[in-house]
Amino acid sequence: MDYILSGLIQAFELLFQGNPETYSAVKTTVLASSLSVVASMAIGSPLGFCLGYARFPGARPIRVVVDTLLALPTVVIGLLCYAFMSHRGPLGDLGLLFTIPGMAVGQTILGLPIVVALTANAVENLDHRLKRTLLTLGAEPHQLLLTSLWEARFALALAGAAAYGRIVSEVGISMMIGGNIKWHTRTITTAIAMETGKGQFAIGIALGLILITLALLVNLAMSRLKRLSGQ
């Protein structure tokens, strides 16, 4: 028991004394996950809108595919991205391997199905009179898109929060694409995996506390958004 307690005490020391190694991992995590959430939202919400709004043949099978992709394992995404981003791979010249943007690309693939699925649901559940009203008012297609998304803004934010929760806690992509490079691509999760393997619990516990706090904040935001969106 001793070492767990001393780990916990050391963890608080690391946090409050501003240990640079700990905060470097936090910074990397926040940077990579923010990039990927923004990208998932930017790409995913219009796609989700189309899927939930338009009626076209094949929409249902696509929904099934998107729902399946919700369970895409992070190590598989890591493997695929690695194969593409290695300098021998087709995207090798972009130099994405072992960089934060590279990790963000992988994490965007992770977050995208979540955003698409939740946006599609939200748009589907919008008041059907909205579309008619907008069309009557002579709205252009892009106005139709933006206004509908605006009406579904809380549900969209919910989608973003859900994607963030998944992205911030993943370890497979960060490890395989980022390479756990100290001061550069070492994230909270890869650092915890490594420090535990090394038998050094203090940094692991300190980072674990930060991760739990992040998850808590995301969940608080989600429950508030759920209330706002009236679900």
Added chain:
Amino acid sequence: MGKRDRKILLEGSVVKKFVFMWVTALVLLVNGPLSASAANSLMMATTTSTDNTGLMDILAPQFKKDTGIELKWTAVGTGKALELGKNCDVDLLLVHAPAAEKKFVADSYGTDRIRVMYNDFVVIGPQNDPAGLKGLSIIEALRKLAARKAAFVSRGDNSGTNKKEISLWKTAGMVVPDKEKWYVQTGQGMISTINVATEKGAYTMTDRGTFIKFADHHGGNPPLVVLVEGDPGLFNQYSVIAVNPVNCKNAQYGLARKFADWITSHDTQNLIGNFKLLNKELFIPNAR
């Protein structure tokens, strides 16, 4: 009608502003702190022992101070490090599997292989030594391990240490264990593997540097102790290899050469020699 219309348009422009802000932030992030690394930084793949012991944490800042070049390293087994070199994903290797390294250079994936430092491999195990390996030669020890089916934890990751272990099984004239119940393959780094051995009360083979780090972590009184050592077959040489610019156009050969010159310089060799834990040298410099 006019009011509702304006409201929609207004909301549209709010969304636009919002999107614009995000995109701007994104562009700033990508062009700012993230791409700053590209210009004067060197990407190295190294073994877990140089990283786990803390040696890289001493070398990288000093290298930056002396040359202004930022050294980034990923700690993987030597097998994977060589793969990264073949794939042109790194500029430089600091590894310890001489046979595989020579082949790597002969296949013209790498160039300028230079010796940097050495230590030796040791077999460690529980203090009460249930299989009775203490004082045996490495070959006798492996035979006895297998005969007694004593629990042994292997890296199992094609790392330098793992390659050495496999070659020793072969030298002992034995089939390399794989699915045997007493033979555990972790697929992880050296310190992690020692920790698995500790938890299982098993034997394992490690480089001495990582073992000293492990002992230091346990305040000089480690749960596993050195039982087999001092065999000439257990010598462990570390070398740097530059990734061949002929094979990889993107490889930063100039910077890699600078690092090789720097790490073999008198001052850096002293720095490595003075890196001690429990008053013991982890790596012994032998570039010149």
